[in-house]
Amino acid sequence: MHDRVSGRPNGHAALAFFDDQHPPAGDFLADVLDGFSRQPKQLAPVYFYDAAGSAIFDEITQLPEYYVTRTELAILDRIGPELATLAGPGAVVIEPGSGSSVKIRKLLDSLSDPASYVGLDISGSHLEAACLEIAAAYPELQVGAICADFTQGLDLSHLPLEDGRRVIFFPGSTVGNFEPDGARQLLAGFRQAMRPGDAVLIGTDRVKDPARLIAAYDDAQGVTARFNLNLIHRINRELDGTIDPDGLSHRAVWNADQSRIEMHLVADQAQEFHVAGRTFQLREGESIHTENSHKFTQESFTSLAESVGFNVRSTWSDDADLFSLHWLEPTAKA
Numbered sequence: 388m389h390d391r392v393s394g395r396p397n398g399h400a401a402l403a404f405f406d407d408q409h410p411p412a413g414d415f416l417a418d419v420l421d422g423f424s425r426q427p428k429q430l431a432p433v434y435f436y437d438a439a440g441s442a443i444f445d446e447i448t449q450l451p452e453y454y455v456t457r458t459e460l461a462i463l464d465r466i467g468p469e470l471a472t473l474a475g476p477g478a479v480v481i482e483p484g485s486g487s488s489v490k491i492r493k494l495l496d497s498l499s500d501p502a503s504y505v506g507l508d509i510s511g512s513h514l515e516a517a518c519l520e521i522a523a524a525y526p527e528l529q530v531g532a533i534c535a536d537f538t539q540g541l542d543l544s545h546l547p548l549e550d551g552r553r554v555i556f557f558p559g560s561t562v563g564n565f566e567p568d569g570a571r572q573l574l575a576g577f578r579q580a581m582r583p584g585d586a587v588l589i590g591t592d593r594v595k596d597p598a599r600l601i602a603a604y605d606d607a608q609g610v611t612a613r614f615n616l617n618l619i620h621r622i623n624r625e626l627d628g629t630i631d632p633d634g635l636s637h638r639a640v641w642n643a644d645q646s647r648i649e650m651h652l653v654a655d656q657a658q659e660f661h662v663a664g665r666t667f668q669l670r671e672g673e674s675i676h677t678e679n680s681h682k683f684t685q686e687s688f689t690s691l692a693e694s695v696g697f698n699v700r701s702t703w704s705d706d707a708d709l710f711s712l713h714w715l716e717p718t719a720k721a
């Protein structure tokens with residue numbers, strides 16, 4: 388076993404293993420300074436997910452306007468028997484970006500005698516707590532955790548995994564947070580870790596009425612605005628920043644050309660601010676671009692999946708075609 392993998396003797400009592408790949412948590416300071424030096428200014432969404440950001444994201448998933456989580460869960464409920472047949476008994480389920488490991492319960496409950504669950508997240512403490520809860524709830528299951536950056540591929544070769552079919556579960560349309568090239572690289576990374584017979588179950592949000600999309604990212608209670616502004620509070624707190632969050636307004640915009648919702652923070656008036664001693668200016672009306680969420684059609688997703696060596700074996704959607712789940716299998720040649 389690889390020396391960075393700890394098992395029961397090293398304190399993760401209920402986990403079969405905790406593989407800490409020490410993801411260089413990104414260089415928050417360097418990325419923020421770089422992002423504020425660009426035109427337009429931008430911040431990387433991976434930094435949303437500190438403890439406060441993860442908690443606010445959980446609130447977003449409960450909002451009436453945020454159909455994504457509800458719809459995906461309802462589809463998972465409906466297709467459980469089909470998933471059980473496709474995965475077969477003894478599956479090894481791996482979830483990149485597992486977060487609070489909530490949706491996975493639906494999948495585990497549907498499958499027939501799953502052998503293992505492996506959560507993978509960049510946020511180590513959140514990951515460990517969530518996987519321990521799964522281990523407690525599913526005593527028969529081998530539960531492990533990998534603290535890693537899923538954009539760097541999935542390195543599973545050294546792990547003491549059971550032998551079953553590997554199913555990579557990637558819900559929440561997280562693939563949509565990447566630009567097309569990044570999405571291809573991400574899926575190609577998953578594809579590389581797969582053997583014949585393995586599969587990916589992936590959720591994608593669909594192109595739809597822009598008003599509905601904008602409401603989902605700019606809710607009436609202002610929770611998404613709080614999520615977006617949390618990044619500014621984090622910069623002020625952790626990087627010695629002086630940005631005035633009260634002078635920034637949350638905006639969600641539908642970019643039809645790129646088929647994506649963009650989140651921005653727009654300056655209500657000009658402000659000068661500092662981050663770690665560097666000075667920056669925001670003009671009145673200038674925006675900081677904080678997130679993209681690409682939306683897919685069946686054709687655009689199929690073409691993405693096929694371009695990196697997957698066959699879309701099945702797609703399921705809700706009646707209103709808001710959201711889809713797809714079962715991908717590796718084609719013979721990547």
Ligand SMILES: C[S@@+](CC[C@H](N)C(=O)[O-])C[C@H]1O[C@@H](n2cnc3c(N)ncnc32)[C@H](O)[C@@H]1O
Nearest residue numbers: 436484485486508509510535536537538558559
């Ligand atoms: C929106 S949550 C999704 C949680 C869960 N999969 C779901 O659909 O409910 C995204 C999760 O991905 C994690 N994450 C974001 N970027 C990551 C990366 N590059 N590598 C690993 N985890 C990442 C975050 O820490 C967060 O827990």
